[in-house]
Amino acid sequence: MEEKRGLKWNKIKLTTEEEEALVIGNSDDVTNTVNNCLVGRVLTHEKIDMTALKSTMKSEWRFAKGLDIIELGNSMALFQFANARDKARVLEGTPWAFHKNLLILSEYDGSITPESLEMNRCSFWIQISNLPLKWMNQRVGERIGDKLGCFEAVEVDENGNGWGRFMRVRVNIDVSKPLRRFMILELQKRERCRVILRYERLPIFCFICGVLGHSEKSCGNSGEEEESQYGVWMKAREPRKEDRKNIIVWRDRTSGLASPEVLDLTEDELIEKFALGVRMVTSFALAISYSFPLKL
Incomplete structure (x- = not known):
């Protein structure tokens, strides 16, 4: 400065x-x-x-x-x-x-x-689509996250599966680099699969160079490519409540191990629970407590 x-x-x-x-x-x-x-x-x-x-x-x-x-x-x-x-x-x-x-x-x-301070990293929920259901699970989510940056969490069900139109993985990425659009996964028998990466709550980024912080109008690479290599298709809508899985598995920042946490199904309450630390509460127990509050 x-x-x-x-x-x-x-x-x-x-x-x-x-x-x-x-x-x-x-x-x-x-x-x-x-x-x-x-x-x-x-x-x-x-x-x-x-x-x-x-x-x-x-x-x-x-x-x-x-x-x-x-x-x-x-x-x-x-x-x-x-x-x-x-x-x-x-x-x-x-x-x-x-x-x-x-x-x-x-x-x-x-x-x-x-x-x-190195102010060049931020965490995003990334939706991974075009992945066969067999590999939509916690373990694969962790490995994909570590490949993209620093894995933080993956959303799965009680069986550890992330089945659906996409699997959600939270990753801390280097925002000074172009956003990753795809990833090649080598499956069994050396079969290859190209998955598509879309980012939730993605702010302004350049459709020419793929870097956050500016648009095409102020990009230094403007005019070098005939076709934009990035686009609005990389922005993902946050999933509806009914489309969410009920467990988020977070990686412990001290041990490096993954710890499960049950979703509260509302974003504000979910964030509140993260701040209070890792704990498990089933959605069924929450529903019972709301329906039949304890009278002292």
Whole structure:
């Protein structure tokens, strides 16, 4: 960011006084208030309205206990939440967008400058279609997810199957690279299958180069291809409640193992449960509790 203001570090020669270090590593020098924070960057080349960003995200997230948003410059902002639960809800609900541009979010503890964060990854639910039912299962979903990026979750039924028009896999991907459209899978007897990848809640991306953050009008590769290699067909609608499977299997971020969680069948309550941690509740038990509430 400083180079955009005319400062070129590789051209600067420090004076003797400027090279003297001030030691600030003592515990008394450290603030303990940098917690429950995320740094966000709007993926766009356009200048953003920070006032509008604050208003939009507060309206989207609707937290009762407050949310502090501080402008950091360079399309970046610091989001400080009232508690870890609210922060977790936001992370589990990605991707988020501002004016149809992707809002990249990253954990932040204050130990480095926000500009030093690698703000190039985001998690998406990806619908995988054209896959034979025999291979629509938890194990294959995990392997596909790890091939696309960092696997996070797969939606299946009680038997571990993701049968249907498509299988849903949640993956953390590098958004600085072109979106993957297809994947070749080698099945039994070396038979090959080409699956189609579609992304839920996909914000603005370029139909020419396939990269998020700009459209064809501002693409540097404009005019190189006769036909657009990407298109609106890569955007997937979120499945209806009746089309959802009732279990999401999440990969434990510490052990790397997959842990099942039963769906609550509503997006808000599902996100709420993710924030509270991994636990299993059957939809039948929920229905009973709603129909026959416990009277004390």
